[in-house]
Every structure is written in structure tokens, then in C-alpha cells.
Amino acid sequence: MASEKSNVVELPGPMTYRDTCEKHGEYQGKITEIMGRQFKSGCAKCSEERRAAEAAAEIEAKAREDRERLQRKLGSAMIPTRFADKTFENYAANTPRQQKALNACRDYADRFPEHYDAGRCLMLLGRPGTGKTHLGAAIANDIIHRSSALAVYRTVGGVLQYIKGSYDRDAEYTEVEAFKSLISPHLLILDEVGATKPTEFELATLFAIINGRYEEKLPTVVISNLPPKELPEAIGDRCVDRLREGGGIVVGFDWESARGVQA
Missing domain, CATH: 3.40.50.300 (P-loop containing nucleotide triphosphate hydrolases)
Known part of the structure; x- marks a missing residue:
């Protein structure tokens, strides 16, 4: 009896590398391959700080927009x-x-x-x-x-x-x-x-x-x-x-x- 052919393709796990961040020191990163090209993840702590800064900037922009809207309303009042x-x-x-x-x-x-x-x-x-x-x-x-x-x-x-x-x-x-x-x-x-x-x-x-x-x-x-x-x-x-x-x-x-x- 012929064995059934599986459609599941086993993919290798992400490759890792070690590097040094000027701010946070040595870290272990990941290498992801997309369409034959490899991309390094970079320092995880730097990425986390960048996301936090972007979130804070978004909150501040929203607060500034709210303040400006309030000022316009108060002016219109x-x-x-x-x-x-x-x-x-x-x-x-x-x-x-x-x-x-x-x-x-x-x-x-x-x-x-x-x-x-x-x-x-x-x-x-x-x-x-x-x-x-x-x-x-x-x-x-x-x-x-x-x-x-x-x-x-x-x-x-x-x-x-x-x-x-x-x-x-x-x-x-x-x-x-x-x-x-x-x-x-x-x-x-x-x-x-x-x-x-x-x-x-x-x-x-x-x-x-x-x-x-x-x-x-x-x-x-x-x-x-x-x-x-x-x-x-x-x-x-x-x-x-x-x-x-x-x-x-x-x-x-x-x-x-x-x-x-x-x-």
C-alpha cells in the first residue's frame, strides 16, 4: 500500500546570532529569512524602547490634539x-x-x-x-x-x-x-x-x-x-x-x- 504524501513542510527554526549593542551590551538576536534575504532582529531592548517611545509620542500627539480641540471650542464659545x-x-x-x-x-x-x-x-x-x-x-x-x-x-x-x-x-x-x-x-x-x-x-x-x-x-x-x-x-x-x-x-x-x- 502506497504511503500518503504529506503536505506539511518542516521549516527550520529561526537562526540566531550574537552581537553587541553600544547601549545595552551583548545580546542574542534572531535572523529571519524572507524571499531569500536575511534580516537581523537587532537589539531587543532597543526595539522595546523604540516601541515605548513611539507609543508615548502617539499619546502626546493625541493629548495635544485634544488640547487644541478644546482651545478651539473655548474660543468658539x-x-x-x-x-x-x-x-x-x-x-x-x-x-x-x-x-x-x-x-x-x-x-x-x-x-x-x-x-x-x-x-x-x-x-x-x-x-x-x-x-x-x-x-x-x-x-x-x-x-x-x-x-x-x-x-x-x-x-x-x-x-x-x-x-x-x-x-x-x-x-x-x-x-x-x-x-x-x-x-x-x-x-x-x-x-x-x-x-x-x-x-x-x-x-x-x-x-x-x-x-x-x-x-x-x-x-x-x-x-x-x-x-x-x-x-x-x-x-x-x-x-x-x-x-x-x-x-x-x-x-x-x-x-x-x-x-x-x-x-
Whole structure:
């Protein structure tokens, strides 16, 4: 009976050689033959150090990319320098009412993915100098640092100037682009609402922004020195209705101003 022919080819094990590394001294390496050519492995410790250096460089490049992305986000957020370092931790909550406001704003930031999905808005309303802008900036900073979402801070005055700037003959952006930049961010923080008697242009502009975000189901934070009952006069009933829809949250700031108070 003829024996079956095996398809298995026995290959010789890798050849070895000895050499000396200037850094690590004598070592034993391997010689691999590929397509008739022989390749030496080199010093194993050097190879290990090279892989570690490449891994560290990759980690540093990723960290640098993350830092640059964060800086771009912070730049796009347009948070004023005075409020750029405002956080929940450095907000002075010395009374139960201040602590309640702090807790509400911290909770909004902590649960932002849920509020974002619902398009749920937040209104910080009450007396000037009570820390509303501080907490609004803290919300933006927290969201920017902890997620991929973009939170943008703008004052009503800045918004109006920005929109009007698109009408200039030499403007580098159109009115449509201006409104899009205000409607598209994951979160828009709109400060100084009702700071002056509203004009028809201001009312129309605020409605276009708030309604545009409402239609896209995007949340908005409104900051105003007005009490809740006076907000409709400043931005219109339709805007207030859209801010309240879907469980819009109102946080009151009814204590005395802390500005000028000596520590």
C-alpha cells in the first residue's frame, strides 16, 4: 500500500546570532529569512524602547490634539475673559437660596445629554450681581470640558451687533450665516436679556433665534435681571412659551447683589 504524501513542510527554526549593542551590551538576536534575504532582529531592548517611545509620542500627539480641540471650542464659545475661569466650585453659595441655585445649574450641566435630547431650556432670572452669569459660564465650561458638545455664550447686545454687521456691504458673512451660528450650537447661553427697552428689531431677532433653536429642538439658557413675570415684555410671549415648553427650568436669584461687598 502506497504511503500518503504529506503536505506539511518542516521549516527550520529561526537562526540566531550574537552581537553587541553600544547601549545595552551583548545580546542574542534572531535572523529571519524572507524571499531569500536575511534580516537581523537587532537589539531587543532597543526595539522595546523604540516601541515605548513611539507609543508615548502617539499619546502626546493625541493629548495635544485634544488640547487644541478644546482651545478651539473655548474660543468658539466666546465666554468673556472675566468669566472664562468660572466654575461651580468657585461660586460662593453662602445661603440656602444660593446653594439651591448652584445645585440647579450643576444638575442642568450634569444631566445635559438628557436636557439636550429633550431640547429643555433653562432661565436664570433675578437681581443683578447675584451670580447668574457666573453660573451660566460655569454651565458652558463644564459642558465644554466634559463632553464633545459646544456651548456658546453671547449677550443680546453682541447678538444684535453681529446680525447688523451682516448687512454691511463689506461683511464677510451673510445674515443667514449669522443666524445659523447662533441656532446650530448644542447650547446657546443668551445673557443680558431685557437689559434695555426692546426695539422691534430686537424682538424679531430674539424670536428668530429662540424659535429657530426650538424648531431644531436645541436648548437655550436665558440670563436676565428681570423677574419671571416681566420676561414676556422683554422678549415676547411667544419666546417665553418656547423656552418653557418641554419642562423649561426657571431658577430665581432674589437676594442682594454681591458686587462691592468686602470679603
